[in-house]
Amino acid sequence: MKVTVDQDACVGSGQCVLAAAGVFDQNDEDGTVVLLQENPPAERVGEVREAAALCPALAIRVEE
Known part of the structure; x- marks a missing residue:
């Protein structure tokens, strides 16, 4: 899993921090x-x- 974020799109709601x-x-x-982790461990996939x-800004992308 690879995670990327679009900081320009982010609105700072903090939902991502609460979830993971x-x-x-x-x-x-x-x-x-x-x-913090571009390639999080398998146990964090759900989070x-x-x-x-x-x-809310769809600023997080998850690639398998």
């Missing part, structure tokens, strides 16, 4: 998404997919 805190964080200045689904 070990994979995503937020920038302290503007609240935009920060990707990452949920984060992508919850993102």
Whole structure:
């Protein structure tokens, strides 16, 4: 699994951090998404997919 984020599209809602805190964080200045793990471990797949689904800006992409 490979995760990418579009920081320009991000609206800073923080849903990704709530769903998968070990994979995503937020920038302290503007609240935009920060990707911590581009290739998260298999046990985080469900959390990452949920984060992508919850993102109101569709700023998270998950590639298998």
